[in-house]
Amino acid sequence: MKKNKRDSRENSPLDRRDFIKTGAAAAAVGSLAIDRAAFAQSSETVKVALIGCGGRGSGAANQALSTNGDVKLVAMADAFKDRMDSSQKGLQRAHGLKVDVKDENKFIGFDAYKKAIELADMVILATPPGFRPVHFAEAIKQGKHVFMEKPVAVDGKGVRQVLAAAKEAKKKNLKVGVGLQRHHQLGYQEIVKRIHDGAIGDIVSARSYWNGGGVWVREREKFEKSAGRKLTEMEYQMRNWYYFVWLCGDHITEQHIHNLDVINWIKGTHPTSCQGLGGREVRKGIDHGEIYDHHAVEYKYDDGSYMFSQCRHIRGCWNSVSEHVQGTKGRGTVSGPHMLTDNNGETIWRFGGGGKNPYQQEHDDLFDAIRNNKPFNEAEYGAYSSLTSVMGRMATYSGRMITAEDALNSDENTMPEILGWEAAPPTLPDENGRYSIAIPGKTRFGVEKV
Numbered sequence: 001m002k003k004n005k006r007d008s009r010e011n012s013p014l015d016r017r018d019f020i021k022t023g024a025a026a027a028a029v030g031s032l033a034i035d036r037a038a039f040a041q042s043s044e045t046v047k048v049a050l051i052g053c054g055g056r057g058s059g060a061a062n063q064a065l066s067t068n069g070d071v072k073l074v075a076m077a078d079a080f081k082d083r084m085d086s087s088q089k090g091l092q093r094a095h096g097l098k099v100d101v102k103d104e105n106k107f108i109g110f111d112a113y114k115k116a117i118e119l120a121d122m123v124i125l126a127t128p129p130g131f132r133p134v135h136f137a138e139a140i141k142q143g144k145h146v147f148m149e150k151p152v153a154v155d156g157k158g159v160r161q162v163l164a165a166a167k168e169a170k171k172k173n174l175k176v177g178v179g180l181q182r183h184h185q186l187g188y189q190e191i192v193k194r195i196h197d198g199a200i201g202d203i204v205s206a207r208s209y210w211n212g213g214g215v216w217v218r219e220r221e222k223f224e225k226s227a228g229r230k231l232t233e234m235e236y237q238m239r240n241w242y243y244f245v246w247l248c249g250d251h252i253t254e255q256h257i258h259n260l261d262v263i264n265w266i267k268g269t270h271p272t273s274c275q276g277l278g279g280r281e282v283r284k285g286i287d288h289g290e291i292y293d294h295h296a297v298e299y300k301y302d303d304g305s306y307m308f309s310q311c312r313h314i315r316g317c318w319n320s321v322s323e324h325v326q327g328t329k330g331r332g333t334v335s336g337p338h339m340l341t342d343n344n345g346e347t348i349w350r351f352g353g354g355g356k357n358p359y360q361q362e363h364d365d366l367f368d369a370i371r372n373n374k375p376f377n378e379a380e381y382g383a384y385s386s387l388t389s390v391m392g393r394m395a396t397y398s399g400r401m402i403t404a405e406d407a408l409n410s411d412e413n414t415m416p417e418i419l420g421w422e423a424a425p426p427t428l429p430d431e432n433g434r435y436s437i438a439i440p441g442k443t444r445f446g447v448e449k450v
């Protein structure tokens with residue numbers, strides 16, 4: 001098959017002659033970026049920096065270090081030293097000398113990311129998602145390949161920043177992976193391919209769920225006891241980040257994004273409007289911050305089809321983490337067992353098994369792209385699926401209809417003006433240690449229609 005001009009350019013490794021030939025373009029992009037693109041020879045050591053050394057960041061570093069070829073972890077950054085030290089120990093146990101992080105290349109605090117990024121070819125961004133847009137923009141500015149965890153933003157401003165940096169990454173030929181690992185899971189790949197090929201006709205509706213018991217709580221009292229002093233409010237929120245919108249985006253954004261993203265993948269686009277309801281029924285403890293414990297959102301796509309979405313963090317209820325679609329000719333259980341039936345319930349196709357752990361596969365694919373200069377940029381769909389989750393939250397918090405455009409262009413900016421341990425986070429507790437909670441019908445984002 002004849003390749004079009006764009007494909008052939010994307011697939012051909014840039015060499016020194018290309019660099020010289022494309023002088024004007026190179027000047028626009030910056031020589032560092034061209035070096036990055038040309039760097040990708042398979043035998044070279046890929047130097048990795050880990051930003052955010054918690055559970056997932058350590059997992060992602062483990063996967064990066066488990067890819068084929070020479071890879072080294074050379075720098076680490078975290079807000080807290082204890083998190084970084086335990087991550088380093090665990091990675092050293094698993095990977096020995098591949099973890100080559102000298103003390104002077106370990107950075108602590110809010111600005112730590114910049115210094116760690118400088119030392120690497122490829123960076124893993126795995127802090128709480130509120131920081132992602134700024135960290136991603138910096139990595140691209142410095143001309144580095146990126147693996148960033150989902151969600152990639154928690155508000156419209158963040159999504160705009162990620163979309164802008166994604167464009168820049170393309171121009172600089174930088175590879176970007178996003179931790180929506182279902183895209184690298186064989187069962188999902190196989191079923192989505194068949195749906196796209198028309199096996200069950202046009203998709204007219206979809207359902208997506210992340211209904212479960214909830215996640216960890218990091219209690220203020222325990223941290224204060226072990227520190228032997230009061231925490232500043234910033235320290236507390238940074239430790240217990242899940243429960244604050246500026247850091248987490250609420251669980252519809254932090255977790256349910258996976259399921260919303262699968263339906264967006266199938267539809268090949270994101271919803272244009274939504275409305276929904278939500279609240280907190282059981283999440284009432286002193287360490288439960290400001291987020292809801294359930295959201296139910298009806299999303300509408302431009303072609304008139306709908307996605308019905310639920311996410312819940314309440315124990316003792318019906319649980320499901322899954323995605324389903326209804327087509328004009330049949331139905332799909334997109335999540336496991338990954339199967340298609342006709343409208344009478346007769347099986348058309350069922351996934352036969354196989355494939356690697358998707359967390360490993362996504363790194364294998366990204367490193368293959370880096371080493372062999374293959375096109376790889378997942379930032380845009382990561383940004384739009386993050387937007388889908390953000391507009392869902394805006395709809396449940398306000399009780400109003402929200403369009404994707406409004407959510408994207410919203411002036412909601414959840415980030416604090418100043419980042420520092422003594423600085424004030426955007427939400428503060430009252431005298432009883434309680435935070436104000438969004439109230440549908442009263443909470444407004446200034447953009448929504450009734």
Ligand SMILES: NC(=O)c1ccc[n+]([C@@H]2O[C@H](COP(=O)([O-])OP(=O)(O)OC[C@H]3O[C@@H](n4cnc5c(N)ncnc54)[C@H](O)[C@@H]3O)[C@@H](O)[C@H]2O)c1
Pocket residue numbers: 051052053054055056057077078079080083084109110112113126127128129131149150151179180181238254255
């Ligand atoms: N793809 C998946 O299936 C999956 C699974 C789990 C988590 N995640 C995502 O990974 C990210 C991290 O989650 P986690 O479970 O590892 O949380 P975690 O709390 O275990 O780790 C976060 C780490 O980031 C550090 N940190 C916070 N702010 C920082 C900053 N400004 N600069 C540097 N370090 C900072 C924290 O101190 C902590 O060590 C989240 O976005 C989450 O949604 C994805």
